Amino acid sequence: MSDYDVIVIGGGPGGYVAAIRCAQLGMKTACIDDYVNEQGAPSLGGVCLNVGCIPSKALLDSVHHYHRARHEFANHGIQVGEVSIDVAAMMQRKQQVVQTLTGGIAMLFTKYKIDWLPGRGCLVGEQRVRVESRGEDTLNEISADNIIIATGSSVVELEAAPFDDDRIVDSTGALAFAEVPRRLGVIGAGVIGLELGSVWARLGAKTTLLARSETFLRHVDRQIAEAVQQDLPDSGLEVQFGARLRSVKKTARQITVTWENAAGEHKLHVDRLLVAAGRRPNSADIGAETVGLKFDGRGFIEVDAECRTNLPGVYAIGDVVRGPMLAHKASAEGVAVAERIAGQQPQVNYATIPSVIYTWPEVAWVGQNAEQLQAEGIAFNAGVFPFAANGRAHAAGDTVGMVKILSDARTDTILGVHIYGAHASELIAEAVLAMEFSASAEDLARTIHAHPTFSEALHEAALAVDGSALHI
Ligand code: FAD
Numbered sequence: 401m402s403d404y405d406v407i408v409i410g411g412g413p414g415g416y417v418a419a420i421r422c423a424q425l426g427m428k429t430a431c432i433d434d435y436v437n438e439q440g441a442p443s444l445g446g447v448c449l450n451v452g453c454i455p456s457k458a459l460l461d462s463v464h465h466y467h468r469a470r471h472e473f474a475n476h477g478i479q480v481g482e483v484s485i486d487v488a489a490m491m492q493r494k495q496q497v498v499q500t501l502t503g504g505i506a507m508l509f510t511k512y513k514i515d516w517l518p519g520r521g522c523l524v525g526e527q528r529v530r531v532e533s534r535g536e537d538t539l540n541e542i543s544a545d546n547i548i549i550a551t552g553s554s555v556v557e558l559e560a561a562p563f564d565d566d567r568i569v570d571s572t573g574a575l576a577f578a579e580v581p582r583r584l585g586v587i588g589a590g591v592i593g594l595e596l597g598s599v600w601a602r603l604g605a606k607t608t609l610l611a612r613s614e615t616f617l618r619h620v621d622r623q624i625a626e627a628v629q630q631d632l633p634d635s636g637l638e639v640q641f642g643a644r645l646r647s648v649k650k651t652a653r654q655i656t657v658t659w660e661n662a663a664g665e666h667k668l669h670v671d672r673l674l675v676a677a678g679r680r681p682n683s684a685d686i687g688a689e690t691v692g693l694k695f696d697g698r699g700f701i702e703v704d705a706e707c708r709t710n711l712p713g714v715y716a717i718g719d720v721v722r723g724p725m726l727a728h729k730a731s732a733e734g735v736a737v738a739e740r741i742a743g744q745q746p747q748v749n750y751a752t753i754p755s756v757i758y759t760w761p762e763v764a765w766v767g768q769n770a771e772q773l774q775a776e777g778i779a780f781n782a783g784v785f786p787f788a789a790n791g792r793a794h795a796a797g798d799t800v801g802m803v804k805i806l807s808d809a810r811t812d813t814i815l816g817v818h819i820y821g822a823h824a825s826e827l828i829a830e831a832v833l834a835m836e837f838s839a840s841a842e843d844l845a846r847t848i849h850a851h852p853t854f855s856e857a858l859h860e861a862a863l864a865v866d867g868s869a870l871h872i
């Protein structure tokens with residue numbers, strides 16, 4: 401008989417959620433996780449809670465308040481005098497948020513009687529996992545009828561710009577600068593570059609992003625991406641496109657980044673350099689060779705649509721498998737796998753996973769964009785409504801951006817929703833729900849939205865799909 405019904409390797413939003421759902425469904429569950437925080441203590445929640453989604457949003461919220469106090473309060477008649485930032489206090493608050501949430505998961509584990517095993521997990525045989533406990537020389541072997549691999553992902557290190565954990569850093573380092581760098585360089589203008597770049601830019605760092613691609617935000621609807629790109633200077637972000645990194649040199653005084661584009665060679669002098677050029681799956685050192693676990697050609701664990709690996713009773717979820725590297729995708733897969741093990745037949749709808757970039761204003765989307773639909777030869781109608789014509793946006797002073805809804809030309813079914821503007825991260829939920837229920841643009845247009853709200857822009861964009869928007 402096995403020690404457990406389920407062993408989960410990895411305690412991030414994929415693994416811890418899978419463990420909770422397994423326990424809720426009555427399975428005896430263990431979760432092995434090797435993350436150790438700055439204080440040297442094990443901490444559940446993986447990248448997302450410890451050094452990803454949560455701390456980055458805590459900082460983005462702090463700098464948003466700072467920005468408002470400096471640039472917007474006066475418009476409201478609020479006088480606050482000189483505004484300054486205490487970076488240490490901001491970091492302490494961020495850490496407190498992380499501690500509260502990671503501690504909350506530990507409490508949930510206790511509540512659901514999940515065995516939390518701090519240490520590294522490694523597959524050693526059929527249904528058997530070796531746990532290398534932290535700080536101890538003990539190697540325990542445990543067994544389970546089912547194993548869920550949720551080992552997540554790590555930053556990609558560039559040969560030309562090796563991390564020194566001080567001045568040349570990854571996202572974890574950029575979440576913990578002790579002071580505002582005077583000049584910040586960022587390699588990569590993807591999600592992390594934009595989010596963490598804007599944290600420090602809004603605090604006054606002269607921030608330059610080097611983007612390898614000529615196209616800004618390749619996966620985003622062009623009309624939206626172009627609007628975001630146009631507003632980048634307002635966020636204090638300068639982006640150099642088509643920038644090929646040549647070398648990075650450090651002296652005591654500064655870091656010099658040499659890069660090249662069609663116009664020739666350039667040098668960027670900065671005080672700190674953030675490398676945010678993508679992440680790769682944590683699929684090494686988990687015993688794959690020993691047990692014959694298969695990978696796809698890119699280092700991700702190969703799984704079918706139901707997250708089954710090639711080994712019976714072994715599943716893999718989250719960043720370590722194909723699909724977007726997003727916390728909510730990892731969690732959705734975790735829940736689905738737990739329910740599948742329990743004999744249920746859940747489905748993850750990969751077509752309706754929302755994406756958000758938490759800059760200010762935010763960018764959010766779900767489904768297909770105009771270029772993808774064109775490429776697939778799908779006829780569609782588009783409805784666009786700007787926040788500049790939305791009453792609540794004016795009341796709030798957040799009139800930048802738009803909502804764009806794309807619907808099938810024949811059936812009117814919503815195929816994609818793209819939002820650039822304040823609260824896009826919250827507004828997108830309505831679009832996801834509409835798509836989950838295969839709603840038409842007319843369904844959204846006939847839904848009564850409270851007035852005055854930002855969500856009325858979604859309503860108006862839905863009306864605009866057939867040319868009947870009211871306020872434009
Ligand atoms: P992870 O969160 O990476 O967790 C895996 C865990 O397994 C880790 O604790 C790791 O230490 C542990 N582990 C690895 N190997 C082993 C082993 N052999 N034995 C035991 N334990 C092991 N996504 C969003 O959706 N929204 C956001 O706003 C967002 N912001 C982000 C900001 C930053 C700066 C970063 C870096 C990422 C962000 N992400 C965001 C991405 C998100 O963090 C990941 O998609 C998510 O954490 C993936 O969850 P996971 O459970 O697959 O893996």
Ligand code: NAI
Nearest residue numbers: 588589590591592593610611612676677678679725756757
């Ligand atoms: P990314 O894939 O979003 O962006 C990396 C960018 O770096 C790409 O545009 C790539 O072309 C560029 N690049 C790669 N090598 C380069 C080089 N040598 N020089 C210049 N540019 C180079 O990856 P990022 O920003 O590191 O984030 C990793 C993942 O984390 C994201 O894909 C996302 O899944 C997740 N994430 C999600 C967030 C969210 O949901 N809001 C926030 C932060 C991260």
